[in-house]
Amino acid sequence: MIRPLTQDELRAEGETLGRALPPRTVLAFEGELGAGKTTFIQAIVRGLGVSTPATSPTYALVHRYRGRRGPVFHLDCYRLRSADEAADLDWEGLLAEGDAVLVEWPERAGPWLPAPARRFRLHHLPDESRRGLEAL
Numbered sequence: 001m002i003r004p005l006t007q008d009e010l011r012a013e014g015e016t017l018g019r020a021l022p023p024r025t026v027l028a029f030e031g032e033l034g035a036g037k038t039t040f041i042q043a044i045v046r047g048l049g050v051s052t053p054a055t056s057p058t059y060a061l062v063h064r065y066r067g068r069r070g071p072v073f074h075l076d077c078y079r080l081r082s083a084d085e086a087a088d089l090d091w092e093g094l095l096a097e098g099d100a101v102l103v104e105w106p107e108r109a110g111p112w113l114p115a116p117a118r119r120f121r122l123h124h125l126p127d128e129s130r131r132g133l134e135a136l
């Protein structure tokens with residue numbers, strides 16, 4: 001099911017999800033450029049108790065936030081030039097330390113991506129003010 005959501009609705013959805021997220025969860029976010037993955041992830045990050053918005057440089061592959069229960073990692077795998085580069089990421093360290101590991105463009109990490117507990121896909125819709133949220 002693809003639910004059409006305004007930006008405010010998508011953010012509210014993300015915050016709710018973040019507040020209820022079990023510890024040490026890996027989530028994956030698919031969808032085309034500009035579909036709303038980062039918007040959704042940032043709301044989840046707020047729900048995990050992160051109050052300081054990202055000051056990380058936009059080119060960073062791994063963003064680290066200080067969440068209520070521990071570090072929260074946001075990986076933007078769009079930055080990977082090949083799946084082999086994903087092998088160099090310290091996935092075990094992220095999983096061991098992270099309260100949550102939120103992975104954008106997971107398909108770019110290929111087989112290196114740890115199994116996500118849940119996968120989402122964001123969709124562009126004909127109504128440009130809404131994005132489709134699909135739980136895969």
Ligand SMILES: Nc1ncnc2c1ncn2[C@@H]1O[C@H](COP(=O)(O)OP(=O)(O)OP(=O)(O)O)[C@@H](O)[C@H]1O
Binds near residue numbers: 035
């Ligand atoms: N309903 C909506 N939900 C989310 N974003 C929306 C919505 N309506 C408009 N937007 C806009 O669409 C853009 C979504 O950008 P965002 O960075 O979240 O996408 P993305 O999927 O992470 O893209 P990229 O693949 O380039 O990283 C933002 O500029 C946001 O303001």
Ligand SMILES: [Mg+2]
Binds near residue numbers: 037038039104
């Ligand atoms: Mg993004």
